[in-house]
Amino acid sequence: MPVHKSIQMKNTEIISVNSLTKRFPMGLGEFTALNGIDLTITKGEFSGVVGPSGSGKTTLLNIIGLLDNPTDGDAVILGSSSRALSVREAAILRRKHLGFIFQTYNLLPVYTVFENAEFPLLLLKMTAGERKRAVLDALEWVGLSDKVGSKPAQLSGGECQRVAIARAMVKRPEIVLADEPTANLDAENSHHILRTMLKLNEDLKTTFLFATHDDKVISYLKRKITLIDGKVSRDETIIR
Amino acid sequence: MLAFKLAIKNLIGAGLRTWLNVFVLSLALVMIVFQSGIIHGWDVQARIDTTEWAIGGGEYWHDNYDPYDPLTLDDGHGLLPPELSGLYNDGQAAPVLVTQASVYPEGRMRNIILKGIDPDQKIIKLPSSQMAGDTSVINALIGTRMANATKLNKDDLVAVRWRDENGTFDATEIRIAGIFRTNVPEIDNNQIWIPLDRLRKITGLEDNATYVILKQGITSIPTVPGWIFKDRDSLLSDIESIIKAKSIGGIVMYIILLSLALLAVFDTQVLSIFRREKEIGTYIALGMTRWQVVRLFTVEGAMHSVLSIFAAAIWGTPLLFLVAKYGFAMPKATEGYGLTIAEKIFPVYALGTIIVMTLIILITTTIVSFIPSRKIAGMNPTEALRGKVQ
Numbered sequence: 001m002p003v004h005k006s007i008q009m010k011n012t013e014i015i016s017v018n019s020l021t022k023r024f025p026m027g028l029g030e031f032t033a034l035n036g037i038d039l040t041i042t043k044g045e046f047s048g049v050v051g052p053s054g055s056g057k058t059t060l061l062n063i064i065g066l067l068d069n070p071t072d073g074d075a076v077i078l079g080s081s082s083r084a085l086s087v088r089e090a091a092i093l094r095r096k097h098l099g100f101i102f103q104t105y106n107l108l109p110v111y112t113v114f115e116n117a118e119f120p121l122l123l124l125k126m127t128a129g130e131r132k133r134a135v136l137d138a139l140e141w142v143g144l145s146d147k148v149g150s151k152p153a154q155l156s157g158g159e160c161q162r163v164a165i166a167r168a169m170v171k172r173p174e175i176v177l178a179d180e181p182t183a184n185l186d187a188e189n190s191h192h193i194l195r196t197m198l199k200l201n202e203d204l205k206t207t208f209l210f211a212t213h214d215d216k217v218i219s220y221l222k223r224k225i226t227l228i229d230g231k232v233s234r235d236e237t238i239i240r
Numbered sequence: 241m242l243a244f245k246l247a248i249k250n251l252i253g254a255g256l257r258t259w260l261n262v263f264v265l266s267l268a269l270v271m272i273v274f275q276s277g278i279i280h281g282w283d284v285q286a287r288i289d290t291t292e293w294a295i296g297g298g299e300y301w302h303d304n305y306d307p308y309d310p311l312t313l314d315d316g317h318g319l320l321p322p323e324l325s326g327l328y329n330d331g332q333a334a335p336v337l338v339t340q341a342s343v344y345p346e347g348r349m350r351n352i353i354l355k356g357i358d359p360d361q362k363i364i365k366l367p368s369s370q371m372a373g374d375t376s377v378i379n380a381l382i383g384t385r386m387a388n389a390t391k392l393n394k395d396d397l398v399a400v401r402w403r404d405e406n407g408t409f410d411a412t413e414i415r416i417a418g419i420f421r422t423n424v425p426e427i428d429n430n431q432i433w434i435p436l437d438r439l440r441k442i443t444g445l446e447d448n449a450t451y452v453i454l455k456q457g458i459t460s461i462p463t464v465p466g467w468i469f470k471d472r473d474s475l476l477s478d479i480e481s482i483i484k485a486k487s488i489g490g491i492v493m494y495i496i497l498l499s500l501a502l503l504a505v506f507d508t509q510v511l512s513i514f515r516r517e518k519e520i521g522t523y524i525a526l527g528m529t530r531w532q533v534v535r536l537f538t539v540e541g542a543m544h545s546v547l548s549i550f551a552a553a554i555w556g557t558p559l560l561f562l563v564a565k566y567g568f569a570m571p572k573a574t575e576g577y578g579l580t581i582a583e584k585i586f587p588v589y590a591l592g593t594i595i596v597m598t599l600i601i602l603i604t605t606t607i608v609s610f611i612p613s614r615k616i617a618g619m620n621p622t623e624a625l626r627g628k629v630q
Contacts, residue, residue, distance in 0.1 A: 108519060
């Protein structure tokens with residue numbers, strides 16, 4: 001990252017959101033999705049933004065994931081201000097340091113499990129040997145070593161989401177952003193996925209930030225940030 | 241390199257959609273190569289046939305002779321000058337005397353061109369030796385087109401009327417001594433060939449000729465006063481003009497064929513971007529820049545043409561080779577077109593045409609793939625991730 005775009009953060013802070021506002025045009029007026037959010041996430045957290053539908057959870061995650069820009073305020077991710085980054089620089093930061101898990105898995109349908117998990121490493125231009133090792137490790141973490149050659153259409157929903165986790169984790173990112181990762185899964189699969197993510201958080205010290213309103217996910221969080229009408233209404237640390 | 245790897249995976253993964261496009265493109269490529277091969281083959285054959293059957297190594301024309309104006313035939317002849325007589329005596333040239341005449345097959349009158357040539361000539365392929373032999377009657381030679389038009393058969397006797405050098409009408413019966421088959425209508429249509437000395441005698445034009453055909457390969461071309469030398473290229477200029485016109489018609493066909501194939505690729509690209517928005521959003525979320533995604537989709541589209549070249553090589557090469565080996569039969573009706581067309585054309589495939597067409601297909605496919613892919617650069621990734629049509 002260019003030096004002039006780096007912002008000094010406290011030692012363990014990896015996400016810092018300051019007076020963040022996001023408004024969307026709606027008809028003749030505007031809809032305020034986020035209204036002056038201030039938030040700090042430190043390295044290794046397993047936290048979640050919770051709230052009802054329309055509260056701004058996904059919008060916040062998209063801005064933190066540098067997929068969207070704030071209307072006002074700023075999000076500083078790993079020392080880089082979202083306002084200062086160009087589209088290309090944001091893409092490079094995502095490529096190197098961020099992992100995404102989506103509600104609908106977003107696997108590439110024509111690729112096998114191995115190829116889906118391998119994709120982020122291709123973008124990082126790793127050698128074939130390094131890629132193979134990293135992908136097999138990632139698939140072992142999520143318990144899919146026996147499905148390397150399968151296509152997403154041949155997998156269950158739970159298995160697809162585990163592939164998505166492997167894809168997000170394979171490059172060992174600093175931050176994983178998970179948007180409603182269990183919304184399409186049954187209870188058993190949800191718990192399996194969440195246990196997997198919790199283990200990866202503990203073993204690899206990866207920071208996880210969820211956007212969810214699922215109680216099962218909430219029951220695993222170590223920090224719960226409640227968002228209502230685009231504002232943080234509650235921020236609590238949960239001791240387990 | 242990454243774009244190529246991903247594009248190949250995506251294309252193969254797309255299955256039937258890819259192979260249909262590849263087939264249509266390869267069909268266009270093979271058809272274009274085939275059609276240009278036919279035109280080129282026709283050109284080559286027409287030049288060879290016309291040279292061998294009609295014009296040899298070039299012609300000397302009498303100053304007044306104009307083959308497109310029959311009225312010039314009255315004055316379009318002269319005594320064979322010594323330079324050309326020498327060539328004739330050395331077997332290096334064949335003089336031809338041309339006059340207007342009428343023939344009366346089955347009682348109907350038909351205006352024709354009566355041509356006299358030495359039955360012993362070896363300058364052109366015309367089987368003039370069939371006119372030699374029995375001198376009690378004038379032995380004549382006609383082509384199959386003339387035979388069909390007049391319903392004349394071998395050994396038929398037919399009345400011919402002509403004017404001699406003084407303009408006096410005279411007539412006699414001639415015998416059809418032979419009917420030849422040629423691809424060159426300019427020595428067949430509406431023409432009767434008789435021995436040169438007989439024509440000279442009946443017209444009173446002793447030692448006259450209208451034009452003189454030179455043997456192929458003659459390099460020394462003397463200047464002869466009163467006679468104009470027409471080299472092979474100028475005598476073939478009519479064929480060249482026709483082939484050129486056909487080539488232009490061919491180019492229109494190529495454009496139509498290629499446009500149809502490119503339309504299929506363009507349509508697929510538009511549909512791909514519409515249907516794969518979520519995938520595009522995912523690529524961006526995983527760290528691809530928008531222009532990397534544009535490049536990926538462009539390469540994907542362009543790869544259709546690369547695959548189509550391989551496909552064309554696989555199914556087109558043996559097919560084109562077979563047609564080149566066994567020839568392409570032309571419809572019977574082409575005989576009456578007045579053009580030099582063989583019954584079977586053997587296509588000649590020019591490497592230059594194949595390379596140029598391959599490059600055109602590669603470039604145009606890349607362009608039609610890029611145009612819809614540019615839309616990706618303006619996409620909002622968060623909307624794309626939701627698969628929302630933008």
